[in-house]
Amino acid sequence: MISKRHNISGKNLNATVARLHALYGKMLKSRDYSALISCSSVADAAGYLKHSTHYSKVLQGIDTETIHRGSLENILRRSVYERYFNIIGFEKIGDAEFYNFKTVKTEIDELLICITHLNAGTTDHITTLPIYMNRFTSFDLMELAKVRSFEELLRLIEHTDYHEILADLRPEKTDGTEGHINYAACELRLRTYYSKRLMESAEKFDKVTAKELKNIIGTQIDMINIINAYRMTAFFHADKEETKERMIPLYLRIPESKLDELYSARDEKEFLERFAKTYYGRVAADMGFDMTHPETALSLMRHKQIKRAFRRSVSAPECFYTFVNLAEPEVKNIIRILEGIRYAVPVKEISQLIIETE
Helix, strand or coil: CHHHHHHCCHHHHHHHHHHHHHHHHCCCCHHHHHHHHCCCCHHHHHHHHHHHCHHHCCCCCCCCCCCCHHHHHHHHHHHHHHHHHHHHHHHHCCCCHHHHHHHHHHHHHHHHHHHHHHHHCCCCHHHCCCHHHCCCCCCCHHHHCCCCCHHHHHHHCCCCHHHHHHHHHCCCEECCEECCCCHHHHHHHHHHHHHHHHHHHHCCCCHHHHHHHHHHHHHHHHHHHHHHHHHHHHHHCCCHHHHHCCCCCCCCCCCHHHHHHHHCCCCHHHHHHHHCCCHHHHHHHHCCCCCCCHHHHHHHHHHHHHHHHHHHCCCHHHHHHHHHHHHHHHHHHHHHHHHHHHCCCCHHHHHHCCCCCC
16 A cells, blocks of 8 residues: 555655645644634624635535534634545555544544543533544444443453453453543544654655655654643642653654653753753744743744645645644644633733644
C-alpha cells in the first residue's frame, strides 16, 4: 500500500502543495475574527461565515437566522474532515499510510470521549460523534455510541490495535459493578501509539521528506509535553514521577534529562526558570513571547511553529500535515467565539482566546 505513494509524479505533488497554499490563503484573517467577535448573536456570526468567508460552501442552503449553535458547530467541525478527505482525493495522494493520521486521531479522540462518558455514567456520546467518518474508521462509531461498559468497548475494538493497548486497563469489579477506568493511563497509551505510528509512517517517504516530517512532528510532541508538564506543575502541584507518567515518551530537541528537570520543578516559577534554559525557552525568548500567561504563550508558540513549518514546506506530506493542523484551530477559534457570543462574554476576553492562523 505504501509503495503506491512513490508512483505519484512530482508534478502532481507540486500541484497538491500549490492547492494547499491556495486554501491557506482563504483562511480567516484578523479582520474576520474581529467581525465575528463583534456580532451580537449566533445568527449574525453564522451569516457572516456564510456570506463573507470560505465557509460559504458548507453553509450553503443553511438558514443562518434559525440555526442552533450546536448544529452550526457540528457543521464547522465536519468541514475540517471534508477538507481533509477532499485534499487526500486530490491527485490521489492518500495511498501512503501517513495520510490516515486524521482518521487515527479521530478514533483515539472518540475512544477517550467514550471512556469519559463511561466514568461519568452519561450516555449522550452520540450527540457529538462524527458519524460521517464511519466509513473510514476501523470500528463502528454508531456501535461506540451504544457502549455502556469497558468490556463492551473492548469487544467493539477487538479487531483493532486499540484492543491490545487498552485490554490490561480493565477496571476492577465490585459486586459485579465495573469500577472507575484509569483515564490518564488510557490517554497516555493511545496518544503514544498515535505519535509513534505517525513517526513510523513518516519514515516511509524519501529521506529528506522523512527527516522534515519527523522534525515537525517531534517538535509538536515536545511542545505538547512541555505544555502538559506546565499544567501539572502549576495547577496540580504534581511531583516528577506523577508528571512523567502523563508525558508521551518521545523526544526531539529537548532530551529526556532536560525534560526530567522540568518535571521535577517544585512550582511554576522554578518550572519557567528551567524552561528558559532549554532549546524551546531560547526560541520563545527570540520570538519575543510574553510569559506572563505561560500556558497561553506556550500554546501560541506551538501554533506559530506549525505555521512556520507550513510556509516553508515544499513536499506534499509536510504541507498536508501542517495545513490540517492549522485548519483545526481555526474551527476551534470560531466555536470559542460562538460560545462567547452565546454567553455574553466580554469582547476582550473572547479575543484573548483566539489563536490566529494567518
